[in-house]
Amino acid sequence: MADVARLANVGTMTVSRVLNHSAHVNAETAKRVYWAMEVLQYRPNEAARTLRGLKSRSIGVLVPSLADPFFAICAHSINLVAQANGYSMILTTSHGDPEVEYAQAQWMLQRHVEGLILVPTQSQNSRLQDRHFDRIPIVAFDTPIDIKRVDCVLVENQEGALRATQHLIGHGHTNIQFLGNDAGLYTIQARMEGYRRAMSAVGLPALAKLDCTSQEAVTQELRAARGQGKLPTAFFCANNWITKFLMRSLFELGIRVPDQAALIGFDEVEMADLLQPTLTVVRQPIGDVGTLSASMLFDSLKLSPQERPEEGIRKVLTVDLILRASCGCKQAVPYRQST
């Protein structure tokens, strides 16, 4: 920068002003500065700016996994917003581990991210309550977090599961099983609660299986149930992984859908409209979740620390029950682009 100043016959301060448009500079002078910057191929050093106590123009994003299309698309949307605001996105994964989450979040703080967007690994007793994190705005999505000031973006988990279950009941099913892969996950719990409410509302027993953690586990379970003649006539899958597992298992065991077993999944899966049968799902607005989270973060970033509200905003996005054939419905519904 000193070189630029020298070449342009000005002080470093003038260069700084030109760069940041922070004050009026004589047009002539500015021109010389621009010229000098061009000649010297000068690029400002972000690290120095950050150190100077200013903004780092970066945000941190922390998701369980990028291999999950849901989180990948959220990250994609967030990045779009960040890009539009001229910010960088530091992205990393927690693998659902609170320790990793904490360590990574800490690490991002040291990097001076101005804000954090994350999928909390646990909704309660989060270690992110630490004093340190008070400096920056945080947005949680997919899963809430018990820190008052944090904004949350969620979807209608209970409501969606309830409607799906009711739909299955409407098809005459009484033996409907809920399939989850992790009893500790908020989304699983919320969706299970919706399922439970729908079942008990009509006096049906709730039947939950929460260890569907792999293709094999699901196949095994199904095989066992069938062996005992206790195969449910309908399933509700708590997320897209389980839906995929179940579809494969059903196929492998030659169980016809929806005749022998109906199913509805939570979260759209690719090609759901091309499978045989086509898949009925509760669709969440994936792209909106990411976009909204990012927008809310940047809104907070515009506020000074003092004027940030005590209590965070909590948005709950609506979900849609996309009726196709796996639930037992006859009519096909025309294809609509997801996300």
Add this chain to the structure above:
Amino acid sequence: MADVARLANVGTMTVSRVLNHSAHVNAETAKRVYWAMEVLQYRPNEAARTLRGLKSRSIGVLVPSLADPFFAICAHSINLVAQANGYSMILTTSHGDPEVEYAQAQWMLQRHVEGLILVPTQSQNSRLQDRHFDRIPIVAFDTPIDIKRVDCVLVENQEGALRATQHLIGHGHTNIQFLGNDAGLYTIQARMEGYRRAMSAVGLPALAKLDCTSQEAVTQELRAARGQGKLPTAFFCANNWITKFLMRSLFELGIRVPDQAALIGFDEVEMADLLQPTLTVVRQPIGDVGTLSASMLFDSLKLSPQERPEEGIRKVLTVDLILRASCGCKQAVPYRQST
């Protein structure tokens, strides 16, 4: 840091030494320092370290899109390697636009990333040849780049397409169409070349359609071809998007696969083994592409700028033809986990 030093009754330098294990410090003293750091909840400032001319412990990753499962999974693998090395990953998208790519790469440089992993938007005349970028190691994946020094991680595009086309020919097809969505993309070109070679080797005419950019476009095209009675009897889809488009179009138009039209796609798609018919594809080792790219970058990072080779390494990963039913093969092949 000064506070820590004061509380521990030492100089700032000693604190620094303890932090970086850069020199022997009396065990007693070190203990006091650790204690003080704990009490004050001290965290080193990465920006200052970076400014001081040291390493930023971050890498930049630049992909066309995170909404594409292929790139998302690559990013995931890269992140895993970065995490293992204690590095942050700054991730952003180029949308396939060379201008955006250049701007974003530049921006990452200003952030002092130590290295760059990217999917080049164009393999020739890349603006990344700029002097600036000589400071850091670069790894290109999926698409090569015409800069001698950069490492590349590719897959057998030509070979895979060739084998797939040969397979279709083996099924007796003579009217096989190649479907692409962007004639400017390296991967499309390479796969088309493989297709072309296979066709011309047996004296068959190459038939390429390169504007399959949307669901509608594909359906339109198919409808038109059928109207003229010139529907190909087999298709080779250059990537997973096109495969999905084609499958839907075929389904919508009621064209039976593989009886009326056979197809093979490049790159695995989710649930390919559950579609009717199951999908024959050329599978690329997605996870390996990301992992290898990241490993190569970190290998370069271990070298000093002087000892970095003039010429980059070029790795080409093998692909597999996964035979299922859409090509016309009868036997089902058991499910194997992708990625």
Add this chain to the structure above:
DNA sequence: CTGTTAGCGCGTTCAC
């Protein structure tokens, strides 16, 4: 409108 001074937090170079 423009230049000068000072210091952000760290690590390196030199003394002790």
Add this chain to the structure above:
DNA sequence: GTGAACGCGCTAACAG
């Protein structure tokens, strides 16, 4: 084995 001073590149505060 340890501490003091300098400077990385930048900008907020104050002169001029």
